[in-house]
Amino acid sequence: xxxxxxxxxxxxxxxxxxxxxxxxxxxxxxxxxxxxxxxxxxxxxxxxxxxxxxxxxxxxxxxxxxxxxxxxxxxxxxxxxxxxxxxxxxxxxxxxxxxxxxxxxxxxxxxxxxxxxxxxxxxxxxxxxxxxxxxxxxxxxxxxxxxxxxxxxxxxxxxxxxxxxxxxxxxxxxxxxxxxxxxxxxxxxxxxxxxxxxxxxxxxxxxxxxxxxxxxxxxxxxxxxxxxxxxxxxxxx
Numbered sequence: 673x674x675x676x677x678x679x680x681x682x683x684x685x686x687x688x689x690x691x692x693x694x695x696x697x698x699x700x701x702x703x704x705x706x707x708x709x710x711x712x713x714x715x716x717x718x719x720x721x722x723x724x725x726x727x728x729x730x731x732x733x734x735x736x737x738x739x740x741x742x743x744x745x746x747x748x749x750x751x752x753x754x755x756x757x758x759x760x761x762x763x764x765x766x767x768x769x770x771x772x773x774x775x776x777x778x779x780x781x782x783x784x785x786x787x788x789x790x791x792x793x794x795x796x797x798x799x800x801x802x803x804x805x806x807x808x809x810x811x812x813x814x815x816x817x818x819x820x821x822x823x824x825x826x827x828x829x830x831x832x833x834x835x836x837x838x839x840x841x842x843x844x845x846x847x848x849x850x851x852x853x854x855x856x857x858x859x860x861x862x863x864x865x866x867x868x869x870x871x872x873x874x875x876x877x878x879x880x881x882x883x884x885x886x887x888x889x890x891x892x893x894x895x896x897x898x899x900x901x902x903x904x905x906x907x908x909x
Contacts (some may be wrong), residue, residue: 719756800869
């Protein structure tokens with residue numbers, strides 16, 4: 673509480689993370705507190721024989737903590753380790769990132785590509801840590817990030833089902849959409865594990881477009897994250 677990043681750390685974030693200068697200044701103090709707590713709380717491993725650098729830890733922590741600026745650290749209560757691979761993730765060579773309830777893996781090459789662009793709606797770190805949040809309440813990634821006993825559980829379920837239908841309909845018609853098609857096409861035994869994670873990336877990187885194209889899911893995410901990225905404007909200071 674009350675601790676902050678150094679000027680050098682802020683410079684690294686400014687030059688590397690596309691979203692950094694979009695986040696309003698008033699959100700930076702709690703963001704920085706969470707970043708520092710995150711770095712101290714979890715194990716970072718480089719899977720290529722070299723230790724994870726402080727710069728690597730800072731970039732991952734900054735992106736992961738963007739999701740919880742207005743939420744508790746307990747969203748990551750089951751998380752134990754973050755594993756960083758230079759290119760391919762062993763055992764999941766087709767994937768750029770993977771997440772379970774207690775572990776996240778990243779291809780560093782693809783991580784760096786996706787965090788640089790603040791407007792493409794495809795942010796690898798936001799995507800995978802949204803999965804961690806989704807897992808946390810019940811151990812299932814089904815895009816309902818609240819407990820089955822939560823008063824808004826059924827609202828989340830309806831919203832996810834509606835958004836899945838909308839997503840599939842839009843892409844099958846040949847149109848484009850704020851949320852990537854991947855969010856709809858990846859469904860497992862009735863669960864829709866990618867809706868929440870893909871929608872989270874769109875929420876932070878394509879907020880105004882998502883609000884326009886799908887006000888229902890935007891409203892749910894706005895309440896969940898406690899932020900309104902649709903009104904954020906890029907700073908030049």
